[in-house]
Amino acid sequence: MSNRDNNVRNPEKGYVALLGWSLNAIESADKFDRRYVVVAPDWAEAYCTEHNIPYVPWNFERLNDRSLEIAQTLQDMGVDVAIPLFEETVEWAGAINSVLLDNPRLFGQAMLLRDKALMKRRAQLGGIRVGIFEEAHDKQDVVRFLKRVNQTLLKLDGDPNDPIHLKAFDKAGCLGHRVIRTPDEVDTIPDEEFPVLMESHLDGWEFAVEAWIHNGKIRFLNISEYVTLGYSVFVPATPELEKYRDQIRVQIEKLIKTFDIEFGFIHPEYFVTSDGEMYFGEVAYRPPGFKVFELLERAYGFNAYQGMILTFDPKTTEEEITAFFPKEVVDAKGVAGCFGVYPRRRVVSKLEIPSETEDHEYFESHELTAPLEETVTKRTAFGTHWGLIYFFGDDPHTMRDLLKRQEDLDFYV
Amino acid sequence: MSHPEPNQDTNTGKLASLTARMDEAIAALAESTLAKATKLRRLFDAVRKVILLEGGAAVIEQRAPQMEAAGVFLGSDWAYPEILLPALSSYSLKSSETDTVIIEAISELRLLAVAKGAYEHPSVSSEQAHHYLTQVMAMNLDLLFGTMSEAERETQGRLALVTRALFRHLAERIGYEHIIDQLVDEIWRIVQQRPIQVGSVKQMITQIAICRANPDIDLGSSGQGADRLISSLYGTTQACREDPGVAVYYERLESMDTGALQYEASGFARAMHDTGLVSPYHAVLMRYLLDHSDHLLSEALGLSSTGRDCLMCYDDLVRALIRASVYPETAQAIYGISLTLERGILYQPPVAPALWRQIHLPLSAWSKERLRLVYGDNPLPEARLMEGVLCMLGQPLGVGQGNNPTCQSARALSMWAYNDPDYLLQMVVWAARDDEIVIHFEGQPISSMASLTGVASELSVDLDPVSLLVVPHLDRIYAEMGRRCIGREGDPHRWVNPEFHGWWAGRGFSINVDVATGKLTDLEGFLRHFYACYHPFFNRSQPLIHPQPAGVAITDSAARFIGWHAITILRVALDPQDVMRVYFYNPNNDSGQNWGDSVVVRTSGTGERFGEASLPFEQFASRLYIFHFDPLEQGELARVSSDELQRVMDHVYRSWGADRVPAEHLQAAAENPQAPSPPDPGGV
Known part of the structure; x- marks a missing residue:
């Protein structure tokens, strides 16, 4: 751990607050050159003390009268900007940043980004196509x-x-x-x-976009291809989806303009119908689920959290940000994908990774654990998967078919 | 058998690409500072794929130092290879948890790299690694030679292939033909130290026996030396030659005449005294003789005239002890009884009545539960404890600390069994019946109930029955004594050792390390004083009277400092080659250790009694850092020749003292920039 102390933090650069607890985000910040502080509930305190992680305790419940208190605390510490890591901290970041950056509109923007109905109305007003x-x-x-x-x-x-x-x-x-x-x-x-x-319901091809925005411009735009929503995702996408890149970029620029986004990171979802029309689904102002940041790091080698810090930090320079991001698609070393496992049987007793999965040359690792209970709760909604399996390889089509194939396999028997 | 491998090229290609992935995973783990746990899976999965390929295990062996440096073992027991127990490897390797199997495999391959000298490890030497791996293979001979069992297939499935691949590689690197022979040597080496705990030795011998009996396994000419070991457990005598089972054996005894019984009795006795291991059949014979013969008991115990005399004086007691403790599962009690009689300690007035008390001792619920937990239900916990008591009285130097940082408590038990047996019996009563031990420290009572924590936060169960019950109490009392010394200047053992061990531990105290700085202090004076107190040529040939606690700086085979350790100095005498040696007791489970710089601790062959370790006086002095003496017999500093003194001091400077030279002799300090650690109150 001692090498961590040698990591020089540049006082000329911004000082960022990470809202919420994500070990991967914290580690990325820790290895980066900016000062940072973690704002998380008090159960994180012991870990932070033990590992010498800068930390401010805060319980993210509903916004209330005390919301100004955390903004004030961070301002007094000299923090420049707050970065939301989870959906639940998006409005907090908006509230805090409206104080830190002296821009009251940021709070309204955050509320807009938190409410799926408001968000769709706003998109509609901005001339973006949405479903009914x-x-x-x-x-x-x-x-x-x-x-x-x-x-x-x-x-x-x-x-x-x-x-x-x-x-x-x-x-x-x-x-x-x-x-x-x-x-x-x-x-x-x-x-x-x-x-x-x-x-x-829109019959079409659903995909997600991750866009890093700085000074109102897109600095890196990734298209994440879903093989089946809720099951699997991989980056970069197949050429069939990537051929829409220019159209997608236009859509994202519209979104930026409509929602008046100057900086930060957005994660919208779209449908593209068979006639090539794009429908907006929703947009989030925080890192995507399904470990897409980790997949991006695996595919491109850049740290997506650090990219996020750069786009939020008001002191980031044009040169710095241009040097940081690779060139989309062409700079990728390969295709990284992951599959979320749901048990398919009602009663399971053990974890057994199918040999065809484990032996596939793209298979990289899994984070599945043995079942704690034998009876599987019936899924009513799109629930939480039991763990992810990671793949990495050269060919996006092989990846797509491989991920699709996993849906027919039993991991819990 | 060198037919061309058709898939050779694909294997090489696959190995290269998977190795590259594994290297990336190692790098990701190494770069991670706070979230290492989240990067482990990728490495484990890569390792699993690599090890299954031809040549894959070798690649992992090569990468072992990088993996360890990256933190693959952090936060687990595998991070401390010096405490790993070979016996536990079977559980990890046969586990149904992939991660457990993989981390165990990585750890074995790391130790292989250490054993082969390719990886210099800070806490294990190449010899230790070698011993460890030999034992691991011994415990798991079935994985090496046998075919996959149904049970393995069921619990592990394809995971079993990982352990097979691992063992194939281990065996190839160490050499198939040598494994069994090395193993036999290793078992003999351990057995010659006559430990009380022989469970793992018996397990290894059983494994060899099973392999030899299996027609599918070709051991070639190796394993001949195992005959005596196997026969001491199975097929010791004519009537149990083919290992017929205890019931059949009992029937055979019933039809024997006195001559045949005598033949059985002497056969068992010889085997027992040869190896220190007792056959379960021996227990059957003993119980039979209790009822059917008066004079063959002494024959079956293999007693000399001393022991026979003692047996005749205490015939009723010995019979009661046999009835209370000797069962096929507790056959080692026979060896304990035999040696207890030979020691003549029953002639000490309190010992016989104390043993009668032990026979009828009611155990507390907690004591029973603990004994049951470790040894099972059969025979009853009382019999297990009785076996343990007899073995400890018979083999005081066979006490081991197990895998626990409780060398102090193990040393105390051993010292009492050796020097003050009725005090030991009293301790057992307090612990086993009352769940409380009280020892006074400077006039103040210290209760093991009131003291909350000991040196060991939790105690592992690889202990003999007496240690299992008594050590938790002793450990807490020892720690409490240490706490009461907080704030005093210097090393707390000055006060703790005599109060903890007994009045005979000298109140005089000499230490050559400055507690505040960890630097050496007055090394020459310390050594001259030690010679004057302990060396017969300098103390008017006075043999050591009582065992004395002492502290040594343990070093590994590269003479690097490992830690402070408690031992007992037992005697100082000339060995058969007329070399003056210090004979001592080491509570560590295996005293045969290489301490580096040609300091090799012997356990046999140079006049050692069973359980003793020894070093030439000079070499011992060079590792010593604390000793006790009688302040009234301090005498003057010995006029040791400056040559001899210089040799000892050079040994110190070349090993644990390398970075402890005080500022006025700075020349050596520059070579080793690591800060020296001051003596740790817990270790000595």
Whole structure:
């Protein structure tokens, strides 16, 4: 650990606060040249003390009267900017940065980025295409929306419905995400999940983008290809998706303008339909799930968290940021992907990685653990996977097929 | 068998690409400062793939130093290879947890690199690594020679291939033909030290026996030396030659005449005294003789005239002891009884009544539970403890500390068994019956119940029954004595050692390390004083009367300092070659150690009694840093020749003292920039 102390931190550069606890983010900051402080709940204190990590305790509950207190504390420490690491800390970062950077609009922007319904409205106003959507306050709303959407699609009674998607307003990624096809299924939604956002189903190719933005310009744009939403992702994408890169860039620039984003990092999701039309899904102002940052580091060799620190830090220079990021796609050493494992059987007793997975030359590692309980809880929504499997190789098509193949395999038997 | 390997090229190609991935994983782990745990999986998965390839294990062996430096073992027991127990390797290697198997495999390959001299490790020497690996292979001969068992397949599946690949490589590097022979030598070397704990030795011998009996395994000409070892456990005598099982053997005894019984008795006794190992059949015979013969007991115990005399004086007691302790599972009790009788300690007035008390001693629930946990239900915990007591009385120098930092407590038990047996029996009673021991320190009682923590935060269970019950108490009391010395100037052992061990530990105290700085202080005066107290040529040929606690600086085979360690000086005498040697007791489980700079501790062949370790006087003096003496017999500093003194001091400067030379002799200090550690109160 002693080599950590030798890491010279440049006082000329910005001083950043990381909001939330992510060991990989902290380690990246620790190895970088900027001063940093971790803002996390008090259970992190022992670890921080033991490992000599700069730390300010804070419990991120709902914003309240004391919210100014943390902004004040960080300002007194000389912190220049706060970086959100999780969905739940996005509005905190907005609130804090509006103080630190003396820009009250940042708080409003953060609230916009936290609420999926507001976000879609704003996008719509900015001339970005979105699907049909509506808020639901109870089950009746859901039934009505399902019917209306299918009427719009000119379906007759008895035709199979097009599904609709339900999402929590303010949760990350797939948490709380359900697909509803029939009015019967509406009954399975627990009351406490309301209110929710409802969206029509778009038949198309869903993908995500990670964009690092500095001075209102895109500095690095990655396209993450989903093989199946909630199961797998890989970077860089196949040439079939990468051929949309220019169109995607235009979309992201629109998004930046619409949401008035000057700096930082965004992670939007889109659909591209068979006729090449882009539909905006949602956008998050924080690192993506599914370890995409780690995949990017594996594929390109740059540290995505450090990239994030650079884009947030107001003292970052143009030269510095240009030198930091590689050139998209061409600079990648290979394709990195990961697969989220869900048990497929109702009763499982042990973890058994299929030999075809383990022996594949792309297989790199897994972080699955043995099952603690034998009975698998029935999945109602897109739940949390039981662990990820990492792959790395040369060919994006092989990667795509390999990830797809994993969906048919049992990891827990 | 050198038919061309059709996949040779693909294997080489695969190995190269997987090695590259493994190197990347090592680099990622090494670069990580705070999140190492999250980088381990990638390395483990890479290692698993590499080891399965032809030549893969060799690559991992080469990378072992980088892996260890990157932190692959951090936060686990494998980070301290010096404490790893060969016996535990079987559990890791046969585990169903991939990570456990892989980290164990990496650790073995690392020790292989150490053993081969390619990797200089800060805490294990190449000899230690070699011993360790030989024992690991001995414990797991089935992995080396046997075919995969159904049980393995079931729990491990393809993981079993990893251990096979590992063992194939270990055996190739160390040499198949030598393994069994080395192993036999290794077992003899350990057995000659007559440890009380022989479980792992028996396990190794059993493994060899199983391999030899298996027609699928061709051991060639190796393993001939194992005959005596195997026969001392199985097939010791005519009537149990083919290992028929204890029930059949008992039936055979019933049809024997006195001549045949005598033949059995002397056969067992010879084997027992040859190896220190007792066959389960021997226990059957002993129980049979209790009821059927008066005069063959002494024959079966292999007693000399001293022991026989003692047996006749205490016939009832010995019979009661046999009834209480000798079962096929506790056969070692026979050896304990035999040696206890030979020592004549039953003639000390309190010992026989104390043993009667022990026979009828009710154990506390906690004591029973602990004995059950370690030794199982059969025979009863009382019998296990009785076996342990008899073995400790018979083999005071066979006490080992196990894998625990409790050398002090082990030394105390050994010293009491050796010098004050009825005090030891009293300690056992207090611990086993009352769950509390009280020892006074400078007039103040210290209770093991009231003192919360000892030196060892938790005690492993690789201990003999007596240590298992008594050491936790002693350890807490010892630690509390240390705490009561906080704030006093100098080393606390000055006060703790005499109060802890007994009145005979000298109140005079000499140390050659300055506690505050860790530097050497008055080395010459210290040595002259030691010669004057202990060397017969300088103390008017006065043999050492009582065993004395002493502290040594332990060094590895490269003479690098490892730590402070507690030992007992037992006697100083001329060996058969007329070399003056210090004979001492080392609570460490294996005293045969190479301390570097040609200082090699002997355990046999130079006049050692069972369990003793020895060094020539000069060499011993060069590792000594604390000794006790009687302040009233201090005498004058010995006029040791300056040549001899210089030789001793040079040994010090070339080893543990290299970086402890005080500022006025700075010439040596520049060569070793590491800061010296001051003596640690816990270690001595």
